[in-house]
Amino acid sequence: MDTFVQNLRFALRMLRKSPGFTLAAVLTLALGIGANTAIFSVVNGVLLRPLPYKDPQQLTYLWEGTPQFPEMSLAVENYRDYRDRSRSFASFAGFRTESRDLTGVDAPERLKARMASASLLPTLGVQPALGRNFTAEEDRPGGAPVVMLEYGFWQRRFGKDPNIVGRTLTLDGKPHTVVGVLPEAFRFFSPRDIWMPLEGNLPAETRRGNHPGLYGVARLKPGVTLAQARADLETVGHALQKEYPNEYSTILPHLNVLHAELVKEVKGSLLTLLAAVAAVLLIAAINVANLMLARGATRERELAIRAALGAGRSTLVAQLLVESAVVALLGGGLGLLLALWGVDVLSSARPEAIPEVASFGVDAKVLAYTLVLSLGVGLLLGILPALRGSQVALAGAMKGSEAQALPGRHRVKARDVLVVGEVALALVLLVGAGLLLRTFVQLQQLDVGFKSEGLLTLEMSAPASRFPGAESLRAFTQAATARLASAPGVRSAAVSAGMPLLGASESSIRVVGQPEPKPGEAPLAVNYIVGPGFFETMGIRLLEGRYLDARDTPTSPRVMVVDEVFARRLFPDGHALGQRIKWADMEQEIVGVVRHVANYGIGGREPAGIQMYQPYTQLPEKFIPMVREFNVAVRAAGADAVAIIPTVRREFAALDPDQALAELKPMDEVVLESLGERRFTLHLIELFAALALVLAGIGIYSVMSYAVAQRTREMGIRMALGARGHDVLRLVVGHGFRLAAAGVLFGVFAAWALTRLLGTLLEGVSATDPVTFALVALGLGAVAVFASYLPARKAVKVDPVVSLKAE
Template identity: 40%
Template structure:
């Protein structure tokens, strides 16, 4: 311990004597250690730390798998059959997002709600903080519930946070509901991006075959594996039989709940951490080179210490202590940078998961930062430490101080620079692929024009608007009033607007086909008004748009998209063909009267699916999205929407008001943030690699000053000296770029899942990066080479 304290004091004195070196190396290490710690905090929160529920590893998401849909929602009869016969699950619960209109207050409000089976919170393992949980009788068969649970946030924000909340009445969708409990403050449901306000129990109708709307969460029975549970549900599928006559039996898909919740972020986080790991290695090589130069300049001091009895291990320890102390200094600065970096990384992660797994500077992250700092110090300090401990003492004692430095060249310095160049090239290639991918996403034609469109969501109360005539009168009335506004170009409404995060679909039957499962097809269902296609500028390719002639009494019609025609009609004639939706004898055949262009409905990167549009007048729904195309500012259009809704029904809440361009921007938010972070890491890597090349050549020139002077005194032209130094740098560059290209070819194949519209091996990107890095390296070589060629021979010959 005494020797360690002595080495620590010596290291502190040495580092404080060279504040420029200490600060430069410390800031370099701070950037890379801080970035690694930020990414670790995200990975720890999302992927490594268990969900904050009892026995989270046993929580599993369950889907049914149909012929056309791999992750389909579950029908009530299937859920009931699984619950009754399954042995692999101790419990299974259903849930589904919805929204409710809260009235009876000064201003109507839309509340975010989830309909659940009464055993849902028992499955999750959460008990109300106040009141009680749901009971089976809270969801009466064939009836509507009168009980609700509220979140802690809703209790505080909307209900005053009083202790008498249990028993309080809420008027939701025109019906009175009694609050039976309040959920804990720390509970948040991570399935949805928005926090849930109200939880409503729902009865499962055993006759609703084919009505797939339930999401299912289960808890594995003790000792049951995921695969065993899946096999058990497959067995249950044999017991409960076919969901509908003529329909093939559904299979089952299972996935751990945490794996499901983090699926969209996992690849991005690992890719970013790999990128920042590359930058860390480059920084280590850079600082190792700096430390190696310092060690070479102090070789005579080290030789004197050895001559006075310092063992090889003691000299190794002294060098490593200095490296680790420098790295810990960088680590402290890096933790301060983390506070800024955490905000950047939050944009990459789903808001739903951040509520249950917040990014924070906790003990685990600080411990990781400390270990990383020590490990980094040992990594970049090993090369100079081994050099210092293994030097030959007697020759060094016989030499003068300058001679020591002049003959202290070390091939490891060149190797470290080649490593930096190779790693920088891999990172630049990966960044180039991600940038190209983002450009391809931004260039995607979504099939609609979002500029100038504002949107708002409306959900009518079921009691107040039970009759179809009232639904038509409400939405048609708002559309007419908005069209009378100056600057409004078009008004339309649809149940599922593009990029809204929701959708619905089902089977349909082509007229003239056989009644066999092979003739059953799957399409996305949309209910739209006249004016919707105009408001979104979705082109009508064949036939016509919906119009005022399409009423509840007119012939049933339908409009399909081009993907529907390609997939189900072989690209042939669509107009006049007839389809029946829902595979029900009660549904009429509908004639195709139009074909519209494809729309990217779910995401910008997924191809358009077959879609069918039914006129609102013939199939009115309660929940619709209003879309207004205007020539004026968005704020004025949103205000007009509010005013007209209030004029038609002052008790009707309106929500999700926003310009439609914000939906598109939201889709691009995460890929843009990922690209910016990768680009920042790549720039830092290139700068570090360039500094490394410059440092090696500058030091090499200082070592060879006398040699170069002799060459010039004997007649060598300055251009020859320039070429001599440049040749050394170009050999380093060629080796580093060559190794980097080979490594990049292997590494980019792992990125295939995160790319869009670009292959992992894009020759133009590989070549462009190699040329760019070579040019940067050439500039770094040019400066010391130019300085060497301009030193007068008389000065060079006196350099001893």
């Protein structure tokens, strides 16, 4: 212990004597360790930390699917059968999301609502912070209208009023009693404003072919494994297939651990980012190791004297390792401060794919990670300089560094190998960033099928309490579009149920005249219900036939428009016009074919499903009351959709003072939001790649500067013997370029192997894209030449007389 304290004091004293080295080393490591700690805090919070529920490992997530569509929500009757017939679960709950209009207040507001069974909170092991949970009597059709508030909404709208329980809120025109407030730290999937009982808020259509966004959460019984629970549910599913062959023939339930389902969309991106910052840290450590090697060369006399006084090699190695550990710990401490700031930045920029239930910050696990990382880096970056520094030759060192010949080959080779390594790592990062950048650019340039510039989108609702029947609903939508279309600065407006990029419902169809499909094998089409002028307002191009228009009335022949994928897939002979499609026991004639639009997002993650458009004016009377939430598209007269937002708000306030508009934003913003997760990953990878490039450039510059300083005598001799400046310039730059070329060569092989792991993040570009590889290699070569040129200029200015004075 005394020896360690003595080594520690000596290390601090030596570092104080070399403030330039200490500052450079600590700052370099702080960048690498800080970036690693920040990203690890996210990985820890999202992937490693257990969910904040009781015994979270027992919680499972339930959905259902078919071979054609493997991920579907639960049909209501199927959910009830899974709940009632399965034997593997201690508790079973369901939930779905909707919206509700809060009225009777100064400013009407569209609230995000979660419809949850009374068993959901007990299944999660959560108690309300105020009041109580729903009762079984309230969670049934016709149950008392009650509501729970999420903490954030209670705080924002009611100032955390402690007397909120028992108050009445008017939701969609109906009074609801507040029975509870959820805890402040409680999170469950995406944040909502209010919770309402599930059974009393299910859609009227509950047939097994209807999947209304309902999902299940169930807690395993003690001793029951996930595999056993899956087998149990599959048994129920097979029984339902026999009982309902026409509605359930190919559907089966799917079960997974709740935590795995929450993080599956973002897991790959986070692990990619963790690998990227690990590469940055390695490059930073290599730079510091190079600094230590260079510093070790200047300390050979000191180390030789200590060896002559009896210090053994192990003593010298221990001393040098303590110095490197101190540097690494100082870098880790500063890096932790940088990480605290970085976590705040990452938290504010978190994409939607990161579940809200995952909170990330610097906790004990992150602190332990930073400590272990710092000590590990200290050991790794110190071991080579320590071993080299301890191999001192007393006689050679005592002569003085100025009288030495060229530096030892082993030291030169060590520094060169380290530079080659950091160039290779930098190339891997830069190639990854380049591939992601090309993907992002291509996605932005993809044709989404409509014109987003100058287009405004919003959501409105027509609750049954104010619009009870089909006639009032039609009148309201017609009045809204007419008023908006005639407003100043507006070119056109249209309503729809479903909106490109925001999604729409899916419906089973069949082609009249073709063989009846087997149960469960009927094609599913994305079903847009659209008002007059929808295609013109959206800017969706007509390919064949005509748009839906004023001639399509409730009494005229039923028609529809389909997209090009629908026409190509169902009618490969190219004759879609005039064909008849059966949907919900109705036959409709195809009168037009339009461009395919992006439905749920941009890129290949969503299959290019077939799409159909039905006129709202021809929707059967029984279906119209089922469509009460509408998307509205408003086309500005100019290119600036934001400019007409005040106009749209004013027109709606005049038309319907109780209308609470939601998601009022330009469509260009919706397009960018659909790229949110990829944009988040891209920006971070770009940042780390840029940092790697700078560090690699600094590494080459420092090695070449040191080499020039050590070879001053050699340069002088060369110039004294007739070498010209450009000869010396070529010598130094050539050395640096050769190091970079070797690093590029190794880096290309490493990148070729590793970038394949980016497959799920890439779109429209190969993981081995030769253009990206070539551009990155050329760019790194240019950086190497520039980093070598700066010290080479100093070598050219060497005075042969001065450099030979040592002789």
